[in-house]
Amino acid sequence: MGETADQLFVTLQHWLVGYAPASLRSILSALLSVIAILVVFALLFAITTVLERKGLGRIQNRYGPNRVGPFGFLQPIADGIKSLTKEDIVPRAADKVVHFLAPVVLVIAAFSLYAVLPIGRNMVLANLDAGVLFFFAISSVMELTIFMAGWSSRNKYSLLGAMRAIAQMISYEVPLILAAVTVIMATGSLSTVTIVERQAGYTGILPHWFVFTPWGFAGFVLFMIAATAESNRSPFDLPEGESEIIAGYYTEYSGFKFALFFLGEYLGMFAISGLGITLFLGGWAAPLSFLTWIPSYLWFFAKLLVMISAFIWVRGTLPRLRMDQLMNFAWRFMLPMALLNLVTAGVWRFLPQGLLRWFVCALLVVVPYVLLGRGLAQGWRLEKRVYRFAE
Amino acid sequence: MLFLIFAMLTVAGAVAAMSLRNLVHSVLALTVAFAGLAAVYLQLGAQFVGLAQILVYIGAVAILIVFAVLLTRDSEASPLAIVGSWKGSGVVALAIFGILAWAVDHSAASRQSVLPQPEATMQQIGNALMLRFALPLEIIGLLLTVALIGAVTIAMREKKEMR
Amino acid sequence: MTPLTSCLLLSALLFTIGLAGALMRRNAILVLIGIELMLNAANLNFIAFWRYGPNPEALTGMMFVIFSIGVAAAEAAVGLALIISLYRHIKTANIDEVNSMRG
Structure with missing residues (x-):
């Protein structure tokens, strides 16, 4: 029973492909997977926009959208119709071709990120030998599309936003990749499927996820902070800080192109959360050994929803950073922590199993954290805030 | 067949990168050439190198060049985009291509039988x-x-x- | 035409385009782009010989390209830093006007 439900979509795909002539089978099966990914994640995007607006509304002591459909859950349809029927304005000075290409390339790149994410058991589009590398290579293409958008608009706010975005993404890409490298060191593989398989199995009822080791925990936290910065989410949303530079690199976009940017940004966030789940949270594996009867893809999406809620929560809670704080944090805290975490993972690998390695590795994580945090907080003068101009 | 498409993409990107007037357009065309080359590498079975090509050349080098272009913007106004001695340079480049093509065509290596895809x-x-x-x-x-x-x-x- | 020949011809073409651009264009950044293209042409040669040449198990050609990509990244960083610093001094990135040793 559990087995059938788990492999439901895989069997369905095999069954559908079975009707095609033999020469077309591989193409058809890839096509089916691509369509499934497009539909599922576009739907998730629609749901997330409502959840985010409602969640932020609750945090800010208001209702959020509640007019369209039951509890406002049909709001994305209304938004979609609105953005489709709006006039598509291209500034006269803009570079028309690049201005058009930027959102298109962004969305294509964002969707192709999902090719290497194992959504469930046997459910991955391309089990590449270098899957993690593929993910980072494609996400570096997304940086270029942001530059294209900002530059082609011929607007100083767009250009400023794009420059901020690229500077931020390059700075945080380093700790992001270094945090992922610890997992690659531990598993000895760049393939996402193998990484998930190495985290299978349970001790008692607890799983062998990498997040439950000192280096894995530190790596996960570093990874998620860097992922927030990579996807330009609050508190790292300087590139689109509406109170300073309107909407950053997509100031000059309207109508459907704006919707595409919105889609690309959220897809990037889902994909990088999905990679975090794959690397540290055991991918599609169940969190407790007696829950394995629930289908694997449900676990993946449950974990993804938890991550999304965390993103929304963080967005509703933390204020935006300043540019110098952002850069200081990346280079003076994240980078040394990520490098030390590599050492910790190595020490963990070569110490014998037992309490000793837990103690040593926990020490290797906590001591630098305290020291670096102190170093970062050295210039701070925490005092009661005085509003000089708001009398 | 696939190789031909990627090769044409690469060459078109390279030609555009070297001939367009606007520097940013040049860099964007350059990324097309890099991407085409990465596709050629992937098709030749060098997965790691192809992906590293995308990561380093498109993700780092192209963005570095773009930053440099924006930090040194005066070139859009310059009337002459090419150096005075362009005729001589063109002859040198063409001659070098002729020699290379001749060498490729006449070398013994090009007549080897195709080996199976190496691991x-x-x-x-x-x-x-x-x-x-x-x-x-x-x-x-x-x-x-x-x-x-x-x-x-x-x-x-x-x-x-x-x- | 064997696959190796077509790869080598593509590489030769790419090298020529890069060379022509590096020799003909005025802007220092475009010269750098031309040099990058030439480097890439060389990389393609290494990969083609790794794939179609004898003894591919040794991975020598591939390793050479991996190191070459690393060197190219360093080269681009230093080259662009030089161009920016040059631009600060004489307010141009035009190589025809960079003809004095006085700085």
Whole structure:
């Protein structure tokens, strides 16, 4: 029973492909997977926009959208119709071709990120030998599309936003990749499927996820902070800080192109959360050994929803950073922590199993954290805030 | 067939990169050429190199060049985009292409039979990097550190001149 | 035409385009782009010989390209830093006007 439900979509795909002539089978099966990914994640995007607006509304002591459909859950349809029927304005000075290409390339790149994410058991589009590398290579293409958008608009706010975005993404890409490298060191593989398989199995009822080791925990936290910065989410949303530079690199976009940017940004966030789940949270594996009867893809999406809620929560809670704080944090805290975490993972690998390695590795994580945090907080003068101009 | 498409993409990108007037357009065309080359690498079975090509060339080098273009913007106004001695340069380039093409066509290597696709798993590449090529890897690490420090020192504004 | 020949011809073409651009264009950044293209042409040669040449198990050609990509990244960083610093001094990135040794 559990087995059938788990492999439901895989069997369905095999069954559908079975009707095609033999020469077309591989193409058809890839096509089916691509369509499934497009539909599922576009739907998730629609749901997330409502959840985010409602969640932020609750945090800010208001209702959020509640007019369209039951509890406002049909709001994305209304938004979609609105953005489709709006006039598509291209500034006269803009570079028309690049201005058009930027959102298109962004969305294509964002969707192709999902090719290497194992959504469930046997459910991955391309089990590449270098899957993690593929993910980072494609996400570096997304940086270029942001530059294209900002530059082609011929607007100083767009250009400023794009420059901020690229500077931020390059700075945080380093700790992001270094945090992922610890997992690659531990598993000895760049393939996402193998990484998930190495985290299978349970001790008692607890799983062998990498997040439950000192280096894995530190790596996960570093990874998620860097992922927030990579996807330009609050508190790292300087590139689109509406109170300073309107909407950053997509100031000059309207109508459907704006919707595409919105889609690309959220897809990037889902994909990088999905990679975090794959690397540290055991991918599609169940969190407790007696829950394995629930289908694997449900676990993946449950974990993804938890991550999304965390993103929304963080967005509703933390204020935006300043540019110098952002850069200081990346280079003076994240980078040394990520490098030390590599050492910790190595020490963990070569110490014998037992309490000793837990103690040593926990020490290797906590001591630098305290020291670096102190170093970062050295210039701070925490005092009661005085509003000089708001009398 | 697939190779031909990628090759045409690469050449078109390269030609556009070297002939367009607008510098940013040049860089964007250059990324097309890099992407085409990465596709050629993937098609030749060099997965790691193809992906590293995208990561380093499109994700780092192209963005670096774009930053440099925006920091040194005067070129859009310049009326002459090419140097005075362009005819001589063109002849030199064409002559070199002729020699290369002739050499490729007449070499013995081009008449070899095609071998089956060689294996190059990540495991093998990692082993090779860590065992046989460990010293070059360390030297590359050192070189990159030196280049990082050097680039920062060169590009940093000199404080005394500012005042 | 064998696959190796077509790869080598593509590489030769790419090299020529890069060379022509590096020799003909005025802007220093475009010269750098031309040099990058030439480097890439060389990389393609290494990969083609790794794939179609004898003894591919040794991975020598592939390793050379991996190191070459690393060197190219360093080269681009230093080259662009030089161009920016040059631009600060003489307010141009035009190589025809960079003809004095006085700085």
